[in-house]
Amino acid sequence: MNNSIIQIQDLQFNWDKSKVPFIIIPELEVLKGEHLLIKGDSGSGKTTFLNLISGVLPLSSGEMKILGENLLDVSSSKRDAIRANHMGVIFQMFNLIPYLSVIENVLIPIHFSEVKKNKIIAKGVSAKDEAIRLLSELGLQQKEIHEKKVTELSVGQQQRVAAARALIGSPEIILADEPTSALDENNSMRFLDLLLEECKKNNSTLLYVSHDNRIHQKFQQSISIHDFTENIPVTEKTKKEALECLS
Amino acid sequence: MFILKLALKSLLNRKFTVALTIFSIAISITLLLGVERIRIGLENSFTNTISGTDLVVGARTGDEQLLLSTVFHIGMASNNISWHSYEDIAANELIDWTIPISMGDSHEGFSVIGTNDDYFTHYQFANKQHLQFQAGKAFHETFDAVLGADVAASHEYKIGDEIVINHGSGEIAFHDHADKPFHVSGILQRTGTPVDQTIHVSLEGIEAIHIDWVDGMPDKHMHFSAEEVEHLHLEPENITAFLVGLKSRTDVLTVQRLINQNKSEPLTAVMPGITLQRLWNMMGKIETALLIVSGFVALAGLIGMLVALLTGINERRREMAILRSVGASPFKIFGLISSESIVITLSGIALGIAFVFLLLQIAKPILETQYGIYLNPSGISLQEIYIIGTVIILGILIGIIPGYKIYKYSLLDGMTVKM
Numbered sequence: 001m002n003n004s005i006i007q008i009q010d011l012q013f014n015w016d017k018s019k020v021p022f023i024i025i026p027e028l029e030v031l032k033g034e035h036l037l038i039k040g041d042s043g044s045g046k047t048t049f050l051n052l053i054s055g056v057l058p059l060s061s062g063e064m065k066i067l068g069e070n071l072l073d074v075s076s077s078k079r080d081a082i083r084a085n086h087m088g089v090i091f092q093m094f095n096l097i098p099y100l101s102v103i104e105n106v107l108i109p110i111h112f113s114e115v116k117k118n119k120i121i122a123k124g125v126s127a128k129d130e131a132i133r134l135l136s137e138l139g140l141q142q143k144e145i146h147e148k149k150v151t152e153l154s155v156g157q158q159q160r161v162a163a164a165r166a167l168i169g170s171p172e173i174i175l176a177d178e179p180t181s182a183l184d185e186n187n188s189m190r191f192l193d194l195l196l197e198e199c200k201k202n203n204s205t206l207l208y209v210s211h212d213n214r215i216h217q218k219f220q221q222s223i224s225i226h227d228f229t230e231n232i233p234v235t236e237k238t239k240k241e242a243l244e245c246l247s
Numbered sequence: 248m249f250i251l252k253l254a255l256k257s258l259l260n261r262k263f264t265v266a267l268t269i270f271s272i273a274i275s276i277t278l279l280l281g282v283e284r285i286r287i288g289l290e291n292s293f294t295n296t297i298s299g300t301d302l303v304v305g306a307r308t309g310d311e312q313l314l315l316s317t318v319f320h321i322g323m324a325s326n327n328i329s330w331h332s333y334e335d336i337a338a339n340e341l342i343d344w345t346i347p348i349s350m351g352d353s354h355e356g357f358s359v360i361g362t363n364d365d366y367f368t369h370y371q372f373a374n375k376q377h378l379q380f381q382a383g384k385a386f387h388e389t390f391d392a393v394l395g396a397d398v399a400a401s402h403e404y405k406i407g408d409e410i411v412i413n414h415g416s417g418e419i420a421f422h423d424h425a426d427k428p429f430h431v432s433g434i435l436q437r438t439g440t441p442v443d444q445t446i447h448v449s450l451e452g453i454e455a456i457h458i459d460w461v462d463g464m465p466d467k468h469m470h471f472s473a474e475e476v477e478h479l480h481l482e483p484e485n486i487t488a489f490l491v492g493l494k495s496r497t498d499v500l501t502v503q504r505l506i507n508q509n510k511s512e513p514l515t516a517v518m519p520g521i522t523l524q525r526l527w528n529m530m531g532k533i534e535t536a537l538l539i540v541s542g543f544v545a546l547a548g549l550i551g552m553l554v555a556l557l558t559g560i561n562e563r564r565r566e567m568a569i570l571r572s573v574g575a576s577p578f579k580i581f582g583l584i585s586s587e588s589i590v591i592t593l594s595g596i597a598l599g600i601a602f603v604f605l606l607l608q609i610a611k612p613i614l615e616t617q618y619g620i621y622l623n624p625s626g627i628s629l630q631e632i633y634i635i636g637t638v639i640i641l642g643i644l645i646g647i648i649p650g651y652k653i654y655k656y657s658l659l660d661g662m663t664v665k666m
Binding site: 054056076077080081083084085087089091095096097098099100104108109111112113165 | 249253256257259260565566568569570571572573574575576578579
């Protein structure tokens with residue numbers, strides 16, 4: 001087995017009724033432990049790309065292998081299972097369940113993945129201890145914070161909780177969709193450094209979506225989503241079809 | 248299990264709205280089960296207006312008419328029975344007791360019946376309950392009267408008070424028996440039956456007030472005072488009807504046939520239980536109407552739940568996107584919302600049942616004493632289980648709607664929400 005985590009070959013994605021592709025990726029390979037920056041302006045298709053990687057959206061054609069499994073060939077439930085067992089996701093903001101405590105939020109993925117649960121058991125710790133460890137490493141070591149409702153936390157603290165949730169169970173892939181967009185510059189950089197450090201420790205592959213060019217040097221590889229969408233002729237008809245699919 | 252736990256936490260997070268929804272379902276269930284209980288209670292009370300009496304005997308007429316006139320004092324008997332026939336039948340060895348009843352007079356719209364002491368010994372209502380006195384005692388003198396609870400309450404009559412009986416029934420009287428007033432000797436406890444609206448006097452009393460009457464009018468030439476007649480031994484020539492209690496209920500058909508085939512005069516003997524049930528069945532449409540109304544109330548409660556769940560859906564799409572991102576399938580998201588509906592429906596039903604039992608405990612004595620409606624305060628009947636089952640199924644079906652909607656959203660939204 002090679003070191004590839006994600007392998008894409010001639011990937012094409014069309015919205016359901018549209019004949020014109022929305023994204024075309026001729027080739028892309030992301031290695032284990034690699035940190036990839038995905039750049040692109042708002043509305044350029046970054047989130048659609050993450051939805052394809054995570055298996056939420058089905059490919060139209062081509063090949064996308066996640067840990068050796070081609071997502072085109074598997075059922076939607078299998079894609080859900082791949083996401084649950086091998087991925088962690090961080091969104092922009094408001095990405096925690098408001099009525100759960102900090103610890104409960106971090107532990108959610110464990111309830112959907114036996115694989116993640118077993119990885120923690122293999123470490124010889126409980127899921128809760130692992131959640132506390134991750135929170136502490138991300139700068140939330142105070143015990144009283146752990147039992148608080150997430151709505152009582154600052155946006156910066158909430159993003160660290162979201163990062164801990166994405167990292168629990170040591171998933172092979174971390175998908176981060178503009179996680180620092182709601183943070184100021186200092187907190188944004190601090191959060192990114194913490195996330196990169198944790199990913200390094202876990203040897204997780206990080207796909208980090210951002211339109212912030214200043215963070216470019218922190219990543220080993222960067223791609224622009226425009227590279228996959230700019231050559232596609234966007235007509236009024238295409239837009240209409242895409243809108244129909246979204247409505 | 249986690250989905251259910253999540254559903255519970257989510258519901259707790261929206262406790263005010265959820266509590267209101269549960270409360271509205273509980274009220275619907277309370278109404279539905281309450282109406283059902285009262286309906287059964289009414290039916291039982293109606294069919295038990297008279298209890299322990301095996302036959303009601305009157306002059307030849309329809310079964311329902313005889314029962315309505317004798318027991319409910321509605322309408323008039325078609326004819327009288329001679330005292331001689333009554334005595335003949337009462338002497339039958341299969342018969343344990345009889346209660347003669349003479350009707351036709353009234354007081355302030357309340358029926359007056361002439362009877363004897365056997366009335367207070369053998370007359371039973373509801374579940375074989377005997378009449379009880381709240382004050383005084385049965386009549387001993389010719390002009391003693393025993394009042395039903397409503398009669399006494401309506402005019403605040405006390406023991407010893409004087410009442411004047413009018414000739415004929417109805418509130419407006421053209422002739423009265425003011426020359427021979429009665430005195431209240433006893434007041435009965437409330438029964439919730441027509442007994443409460445009845446004045447009971449002795450058969451001698453009825454004879455005494457009519458002693459100087461001819462063809463339904465006071466005799467113009469002859470008059471006797473109360474003092475002159477009160478110590479006479481007066482035996483009635485006719486009575487209106489009589490109630491029969493048998494030594495053995497197995498003889499009821501034999502005695503009924505015997506009476507119906509009476510040679511001396513045409514008589515009708517009816518089994519009160521059967522006739523009352525037949526009368527109740529004639530009112531079946533009212534029952535259905537009651538059930539339909541309460542059914543719609545329950546439906547309104549469930550639609551309230553649907554509205555509460557649907558209005559919250561947009562705010563919850565982000566929550567569902569988060570769950571999708573951690574690997575929850577759209578089916579699990581559907582399960583989450585549907586289990587919330589089930590929890591709300593079941594909680595509403597449980598609370599509704601608790602309300603019903605609580606209200607029954609509070610209302611039982613009032614309904615029994617004031618209205619004579621005897622409710623079964625414990626246990627859940629098969630009919631109620633059907634009702635509860637129907638509401639649960641409807642609740643689950645209604646819960647599928649927001650579940651399906653969020654399922655569709657979660658397919659569309661994926662891990663991010665486009666709102």
